[in-house]
Amino acid sequence: MAYLYSMQALIDYLNQFGSVSKANMDFLVRHIEEKTLKKGDHLIDLGQPVNSMYCIEEGYVHCFALNEEGEKLTRRIEGPISCWTVLESFYDLEPSPVECIALSPVKYFELSRKGYDAIKAENEELNGLISRITERLLSEKLIATMKYSSMTAEERYLDMVENQPDVVKIVPVQALASFLGISRETLHRIRRKLVTS
Amino acid sequence: MAYLYSMQALIDYLNQFGSVSKANMDFLVRHIEEKTLKKGDHLIDLGQPVNSMYCIEEGYVHCFALNEEGEKLTRRIEGPISCWTVLESFYDLEPSPVECIALSPVKYFELSRKGYDAIKAENEELNGLISRITERLLSEKLIATMKYSSMTAEERYLDMVENQPDVVKIVPVQALASFLGISRETLHRIRRKLVTS
DNA sequence: GAAAAACTGTGTCAAATGACACACTAACAC
DNA sequence: GTGTTAGTGTGTCATTTGACACAGTTTTTC
Structure with missing residues (x-):
């Protein structure tokens, strides 16, 4: 078989x-x-x-x-x-x-x-x-x-970027923020900070 | 035996x-x-x-x-x-x-x-x-x-008061706050609010 | 492909939180 | 007991967060 x-x-x-x-x-x-x-x-x-x-x-x-x-x-x-x-x-x-x-x-x-x-x-x-x-x-x-x-929300986000990059790319920001336990605005602030630093 | x-x-x-x-x-x-x-x-x-x-x-x-x-x-x-x-x-x-x-x-x-x-x-x-x-x-x-x-820290605290009252009584406030993921001052604020309301 | 719906980026502001400071109390060691 | 240490209650202040508002973008629907 x-x-x-x-x-x-x-x-x-x-x-x-x-x-x-x-x-x-x-x-x-x-x-x-x-x-x-x-x-x-x-x-x-x-x-x-x-x-x-x-x-x-x-x-x-x-x-x-x-x-x-x-x-x-x-x-x-x-x-x-x-x-x-x-x-x-x-x-x-x-x-x-x-x-x-x-x-x-x-x-x-x-x-x-x-x-x-x-x-x-x-x-x-x-x-x-x-x-x-x-x-x-x-x-x-x-x-x-x-x-x-x-872990803090930011640490969890960085962990996901590191270990599950596909998830971060595919999942809508709202769902991701909710998964991390923060508002979408706060996730946006984290991303902005990471880009400019 | x-x-x-x-x-x-x-x-x-x-x-x-x-x-x-x-x-x-x-x-x-x-x-x-x-x-x-x-x-x-x-x-x-x-x-x-x-x-x-x-x-x-x-x-x-x-x-x-x-x-x-x-x-x-x-x-x-x-x-x-x-x-x-x-x-x-x-x-x-x-x-x-x-x-x-x-x-x-x-x-x-x-x-x-x-x-x-x-x-x-x-x-x-x-x-x-x-x-x-x-x-x-x-x-x-x-x-x-x-x-x-x-759950929020306050919800978790209330859950513990409800379901594990002995733990809340026995455990030092610092350890309890750390377990809930907040500072001891914030736990204190939650307790104060609950007592006066 | 046009309209509608869902989603995203960003600014403002009020509320919540953590950090710090300090007085006070309880527990412990000697 | 007494001194020392660990823990607690509380006020102030700067920072972070969420809520809201709204414009711009993408996706879906017909």
Whole structure:
């Protein structure tokens, strides 16, 4: 069984977390769907339960909540290549507190909860792989989030320019400012200062 | 085999995450040590690798990094009853970026990395229990951290008054302010405003 | 391609914050 | 106890930030 080129990229990504037999990888991959979004398409709707995990292959999605005034509060910006979901909805079966919309054309992989459960139940090797992936992704995300929360907005912006330059280029200034926890005017001041210095 | 009363509390806590056989729980408990700290004692030293997980039974510990000026930047305040460790050090075997000191007399449980590995390797039921605990604690902490990072300092303070009143009472104002990401003067202004309103 | 909508750049101003200063109190060591 | 150190309450002031306003630009829609 040969894979599409793109599926092979996903397999390489998953193998980082510990290799598994070809048969097990085939079993896993059979539960994953490859899908696309056009710019502006909704990946996750507000208030709907999130029953899948995602892995973006190309493009970016913008996840945000809405405050009382209807302004978008950016919660996350996801791009290639990492696995993620809306934790509080996926784990606790609650309605999603956020809406996720494609900022550009997007290619992504989707693993439904049913597939996720089937893989974990299939055998020990797959269950171990899924556990390792979950633990690693959760701990990395937690470390990154805690690190970010102890930085100023300017430091966080510089970190993004350094480590995620594509995100800074593609994401609207308003969404980026909201992600950094500051107003768009303040982000503008930071950028102006950096340009002139 | 009967347990000390305090050990029984830990077992009850662990059983929340899915029950296991008596034999397995005995095996697990044999790897856990109960220890104490006096006020001011160091639980974790700056720059040392963290090779244990902890579960505070009584009292509070203050975990902080130091900035260039030598000021304490509070990273976490841990009290009863939850399991935790310094993730970035425990998982990646790196020197601890934080120092942890008892704010009061403390009783706690300690599970060394050796014990942790032995429990995971012992059998399927114990491995599954540890995985479930790890995933749940990581995801809850991540959800809480992300929720906190989208709140103002005042909202975070009110949340603590509501949900962790003991922490607010016991922890020095400076440490609390640092934990909330504001100066002690600003925390004082918030408190003054709340008292008079 | 014209109109509408969304987004961006920038100035002004009021509010919030941090830095500093200093008096006061509590905790600790001897 | 007494002196020393760490921590707290509070006022002043300069800086930073967010809110608002509005003109210019880009993107979308029909």
